[in-house]
Amino acid sequence: MKQASQGVQTLLGPETTLEGKLAFEGTVRLDGRFNGSIESKDGVMIVGKEAVVNADIFVHTATVSGTISGNIRATHSIALYPPAQVFGDLQAPVVVIEPGVIFRGHCFMKAG
Numbered sequence: 001m002k003q004a005s006q007g008v009q010t011l012l013g014p015e016t017t018l019e020g021k022l023a024f025e026g027t028v029r030l031d032g033r034f035n036g037s038i039e040s041k042d043g044v045m046i047v048g049k050e051a052v053v054n055a056d057i058f059v060h061t062a063t064v065s066g067t068i069s070g071n072i073r074a075t076h077s078i079a080l081y082p083p084a085q086v087f088g089d090l091q092a093p094v095v096v097i098e099p100g101v102i103f104r105g106h107c108f109m110k111a112g
Helices: none
Strands: 010-012 017-023 027-030 033-039 044-047 052-064 067-069 072-080 085-087 094-097 102-104
Touching: none
Parallel strands: 010 027, 017 033, 027 044, 033 052, 044 052, 052 067, 052 072, 067 085, 072 094, 085 102
Antiparallel strands: none
């Protein structure tokens, strides 16, 4: 699994609102509001408990504890932890949904 071995390189704080296309390398943590699209072929995305994200997302690894409206595609894994609320489809080789998560959408798991 791809780890955040160098820590978080980019942080969107809780009082921040951003709109547009976010393209990144490494690890990004979102704790504020984001509207648009998120893409990183090899990146790790962490969505904090207070985050509200309206975006289609394509990353290597997604860890979500906040609210997302949009589809999430990951080449490695998606993990949803309470109090996450996800409204959209999930697609990854590995998907973990912990008890207490609200998920409304379809889930597709396919190797590679």
